[in-house]
Amino acid sequence: MASFEKKLTAHLDRFAAEYHLPGYDCAVYHHHKEVYRHMSGVADLETSTPITRDTLYNLYSNTKVITCVAALQLYEQGYFQLEDELSRFFPEFAHMKVMQPDGTLTDATKPITIRDVFRMTAGFGDGGSPLEQEMGMKFFMETGGVCPGSEFPKHLAQAPLRFEPGTQYFYGICHEMLAALISKFSGLTFGEYLQRHIFTPLGMTNTAFTLDKLENKALANQYRYEGKDKPLTPLGAANCLIPPILKESASGGLISSVDDYMKFQEALTVDGQLLHRNTVQLMRLDQLSGSQRDGYGYTHIGMGYGLGVRTIIDQAKCGSPVGFGPFGWGGATGSYGSIDPENKLTFFYMQHVFDTDCLWGNNGIRNIIYSSL
Secondary structure (H helix, E strand, C coil), X not given: CCCCHHHHHHHHHHHHHHCCCXXXXXXXXXXXXXXXXXXXXXXXXXXXXXXXXXXXXXXCCHHHHHHHHHHHHHHHXXXXXXXXXXXXXXXXXXXXXXXXXCCCEEECCCCCEHHHHHHCCCCCCCCCCHHHHHHHHHHHHHHCCCECHHHHHXXXXXXXXCCCCCCCCCCCCHHHHHHHHHHHHHCCCHHHHHHHHHHHXXXXXXXXXXXXXXXXXXXXXXXXXXXXXXXXXXXXXXXXXXXXXXXXXXXXXXXXXXXXXXXXXXXXXXXXXXXXXXXXXXXXXXXXXXXXXXXXXCHHHCXXXXXXXXXXXXXXXXXXXXXXXXXXXXXXXXXXXXXXXXXXXXXXXXECEECCCHHHHHHHHHHHHHCCC
16 A cells, blocks of 8 residues: 555544544554554543553444344354345234324334344334333333343334334344344354354454453543534443443444454455355445435435445445445444455544544545555
């Protein structure tokens, strides 16, 4: 790669200054070698603890990519097909209700498929509607506040769908159902499966759902950006988005380090290490069409959605120096991971501040790197 280090560091520093970031960490690998690493600032404004390779972060939705890879490992073993109806494995989803705009409930006319669960077109909500909140409280009371993944489906099936399966995209809790499928097929808890089939084989010793599973306790504090002339709001180190009831949340519950997440991403560029190359190809193919795109927030900038990842479908709209190839996903505090098997190129950017224009910042990272290939 041509030299890009100064340009990338300057871009990251400008972004950090604009959004008052306490710190950040960015790693770039090319042909399985670290060609760029820059850590800046602190993990905690109060203690001025510097960001290091040992700093841990809440991954939030970067967890989703790990969940999808775990499920696709079982797809490769023949446990399911994408067009299988979810009710084949969980009969409680055979006769679902759909909440109509006027509040009435009607029978679902389409089945939920496993493809729907991967691409978030199943109709599941996010717990935000009044009825979902009511059901969530009932869920909480019935489970004593902690629900193992194996119990999750029967509670989820009691809530009506937001729309007919397969007709729309909604960024909800589909990944919790993928975790339930993983547990059902493997006979392990979701966390046990990840440990046995992803974390241990890759040497990801700084990745877990809770700090008590790790020797390293250096979890970064989190902040919220409130505006140009306002101070950051401190939020503490604990996960701010995932309710405690979702033990081992497949949507956003993992803690990890940049080094560990890079091990995971790098493995997806090696045929057969986690997935066969043909499965990785399937994973990054756009899975949305028609009305499904209406709820997806990236179509207008040339991005599609595969089996749990964002992927380029229109290079011109995307304004990217690279077309179909890189894919990935981000997290709520502004992180983003990118995987490109053809160019043997991966990068992971991590910050710990909510509500920044992370898409602009992350696209800038991509553009600088690929303009230097």
